[in-house]
Amino acid sequence: MTTAQKSGSGTDTIGNHGTGEGADESAGSSAPGAALSVSVWRGGPGGGRFHDYEVPARESQTVLDVVSWIQQEAEPALAYRFACRVGMCGSCAMTVNGVPRWTCRTHVQRVAANGRLQIAPLRNLPVIRDLAVDMDPFFERWTAAEGRFHPGTTRHDPMAPVDPASPARREADAAIECINCAVCHAACDTVAADPDYLGPAPLNRAWTLLNDAKDEGRDAILDAVAGRGGCLSCHSMGSCTRHCPNGLDPMRAIAGLKRATALRALRGRR
Amino acid sequence: MLTPRLYLAQRLSALILAPLVIGHVAVMIYAVQDGLSAAEILGRTRGSIGWALFYGLFAAAVAVHAAIGLRVIAHETLGLKGRGLAALTWAIFALLLGLGLRAVWAVTAGGAA
Ligand code: SF4
Ligand code: SF4
Ligand code: FES
Numbered sequence: 001m002t003t004a005q006k007s008g009s010g011t012d013t014i015g016n017h018g019t020g021e022g023a024d025e026s027a028g029s030s031a032p033g034a035a036l037s038v039s040v041w042r043g044g045p046g047g048g049r050f051h052d053y054e055v056p057a058r059e060s061q062t063v064l065d066v067v068s069w070i071q072q073e074a075e076p077a078l079a080y081r082f083a084c085r086v087g088m089c090g091s092c093a094m095t096v097n098g099v100p101r102w103t104c105r106t107h108v109q110r111v112a113a114n115g116r117l118q119i120a121p122l123r124n125l126p127v128i129r130d131l132a133v134d135m136d137p138f139f140e141r142w143t144a145a146e147g148r149f150h151p152g153t154t155r156h157d158p159m160a161p162v163d164p165a166s167p168a169r170r171e172a173d174a175a176i177e178c179i180n181c182a183v184c185h186a187a188c189d190t191v192a193a194d195p196d197y198l199g200p201a202p203l204n205r206a207w208t209l210l211n212d213a214k215d216e217g218r219d220a221i222l223d224a225v226a227g228r229g230g231c232l233s234c235h236s237m238g239s240c241t242r243h244c245p246n247g248l249d250p251m252r253a254i255a256g257l258k259r260a261t262a263l264r265a266l267r268g269r270r
Numbered sequence: 271m272l273t274p275r276l277y278l279a280q281r282l283s284a285l286i287l288a289p290l291v292i293g294h295v296a297v298m299i300y301a302v303q304d305g306l307s308a309a310e311i312l313g314r315t316r317g318s319i320g321w322a323l324f325y326g327l328f329a330a331a332v333a334v335h336a337a338i339g340l341r342v343i344a345h346e347t348l349g350l351k352g353r354g355l356a357a358l359t360w361a362i363f364a365l366l367l368g369l370g371l372r373a374v375w376a377v378t379a380g381g382a383a
Binding site for chain 2: 142228233258
């Protein structure tokens with residue numbers, strides 16, 4: 001992951017997540033010998049089905065622990081992704097009992113329904129195999145939304161001052177801690193309905209750049225997000241905000257882009 | 271699928287519609303409460319430039335607002351785009367505007383001329 005920009009913000013903010021996805025919950029104890037009934041989707045681009053596994057219940061167990069147990073003890077060929085296991089890399093997202101979640105920080109106790117878990121790949125992205133989806137369409141949208149830094153100066157120029165208290169910087173800061181997990185992308189019904197729609201995470205990134213005093217790509221960003229499939233396609237239903245495990249508010253970011261886009265059109269510069 | 275101008279047009283038409291809808295509902299309640307007959311209502315609206323403007327603007331704002339809203343639905347649920355989508359948008363706009371203005375004409379100008 002290249003865009004998890006956490007430099008300078010200090011590692012103490014990592015894990016300080018607004019929606020509290022179970023990270024700080026004290027896990028109660030499970031009865032010794034208790035087992036979870038877990039259905040895991042297995043298959044490929046052509047289709048697949050759920051396979052059932054019995055997994056020993058443990059204290060403080062995460063959904064990723066369950067998937068790893070299945071892969072290590074029962075189904076060595078199971079395909080899934082993870083890396084950091086601490087909610088930083090954004091690679092472990094799956095659909096758990098119908099809801100998109102980061103599995104490494106989702107406690108089983110919080111989401112299991114009567115000891116049952118159903119684990120499927122993320123929605124709105126093509127499946128490669130089992131629980132691993134192809135993230136390319138997600139990152140291609142990121143590029144299409146101009147979600148990259150647009151430098152305007154060279155190393156010989158003085159640094160642009162960034163005032164941490166300015167309203168623009170606050171907007172950027174509030175939206176910056178995206179880990180590219182694609183949970184919001186999977187949660188968004190507009191992404192599901194409209195193949196052109198850029199989706200919440202790329203638009204959220206475009207918003208941080210639009211508010212970055214050092215980014216000189218304002219027009220390029222607004223061109224990208226005002227066009228077909230851009231911010232104006234968002235229905236403000238808020239599934240992205242509801243499900244973002246990092247407590248970000250892409251819906252708010254997109255509303256900001258809509259304002260900027262509309263203002264630009266009002267001034268006759270579209 | 272919206273362009274910035276369509277987006278603005280939909281927001282502005284909503285802005286215009288909001289007070290007009292309230293006015294329309296108020297007029298309806300007034301007419302019903304007062305037990306006005308159709309002939310009495312027509313007697314007040316015919317030849318009135320004020321009512322013609324009020325409901326003319328109403329019909330125009332509805333045509334703009336609904337055409338753009340239905341355009342988005344047609345794009346998302348039927349996958350329509352490009353010229354087909356533009357044609358549908360204009361057709362809905364023209365239909366609603368035509369029906370609306372015909373009704374406005376009937377209650378304000380019809381018989382007065
Ligand atoms: S608010 Fe917009 S981006 Fe977020 S889930 Fe709804 S339609 Fe998608
Ligand atoms: S905005 Fe939230 S849910 Fe979406 S990719 Fe970023 S961290 Fe994940
Ligand atoms: S494994 Fe890195 S966020 Fe879950």
